[in-house]
Amino acid sequence: MKHLALAFVILFGFELRAQTDTIPPPVEEEDFSMYDNLDFADSGTKRFATSKVLDLSPQKLISVGIDFQGPYQLQTDTLSFGGNRLGFPQESTFGGSGGLRLGANIPVVSKNSIIVQMGFSYWENNYYNSKPNELSNPLNQALTDYGLRTVGLNSTVFKPLNESQFIIFQGSGDMNGDFTWSSIPSLAETRISLAGIYGWKPNDRKMIGFGLSRTFRVGEVNYIPVMLLNWTHPNRKWGVEALAPARVHVRRTFSSRSLLLLGYELEGNSYSLFNNVNPDLNFDLRRSELRFRAIYERSIRNFIWLSWQVGYRVNYAFDVDELPQGNDFFRGFFGDQPYAMMNDLGNSFYTMFSINLVSP
């Protein structure tokens, strides 16, 4: 009896080992035409457009970067509010500015019928003044002492309607200002940006859409039409990645692991100022700049990509508004509300380097 039991064990053990050690045979010749005439097992199944376009620059799940702008001049005016004037006009030389840029963008819902991503960002801009003890203007002083920071949350929803049409919603809430971690502004000062785009994707190389955005990219709140275009040439060497007017880039793809982007981005936001001086005063710096740039991106190991950009930063706005009772207001391109302080920021070369974990 013992021997019979042992035989069972040996046989059963052999069977297990034989399964574990199986090596897949090489792919054999097969008549693939039998797979031409298939249909969904579920009769109601629909196909949906995907959010992917061939050869698009990789989407960054996690990004850690450093931004640095070269020397420039800042000509500041006096600060005018309620009939008062504060400080003196001053021309200052900044040896540069820059700081850390962190970002995360994680898909939280990923289905054929809807994709939802949640993101986080932290940007800082520290100002390096060559003569910090000679500052007589409150803006120069605040920038030099505290710099500017942005802490934000954002979300993107991609909702395909059918095989070719889709809708994109984007929203973000940013807290911006010269705050420190011990003087974070209240949630009421969160700046909300929104965008809605309707588009279509005629093939895997082209995605186009039109919509409307509520944006602070011009420094203050504005409502601007937007156009989305992600396109790859049939030769797959060239392409366009654009969300105009916020950013437009021509792409040159060298391989599936390296590419170059040439174009510009309009960056900007509205920053609460002087939180560290007097929280009862409500001033916002309307900062906006155009960054003409070249970006080289390369995979260094599987899903780790380096991104290096160099370019020229052109000032669009660097003026200060007083917010009555802390309430923001709409000026648009044609409003005539006076600024509390109008400044002239010089242009400069800049560079940014980041290391990124990219999405599958």
Next chain:
Amino acid sequence: MIKKTIFFFAFALLLPLFSFSQATEGDKLLGVWEPSHGKARVKIEKIGNKYYGKVVWLKEPNDPDNGKPKVDKNNPDETQRSIPLKGLRILKDFTFVGSGEWNSGTIYDPENGSTYKCIIKMKDDNTLDIRGYIGVEALGRTDVWKRLVIKN
């Protein structure tokens, strides 16, 4: 002694039955599936006790550059770049772990030559959640695949 022997035989006889049940449930994965982009069809097969998926149909079977059948030209291994996409195994080494889940496998994306860790979950008999990820499951993307059958 006799009790022990009976118990052993009972165990030895029931274990293959349990194993057969696992295999049957795991084999629900077998068949032809279409990823959400609709550009390809993938046949999942069982080899040994693991599951593999190969491309069996392409919406655009030929390379627009040269008119010839598409090959795995983005493969990081240069020696593999002339292998036809049709027949290429893109799902490898999946093991059924129960509760409609297959793991420990990888998925290969021929469009960029990257291989990701992957987990497969069966939502219903005709729907799979295929999640490719990097390192941890949270850093990934899920694609929904639908089962295909022969047209009536």
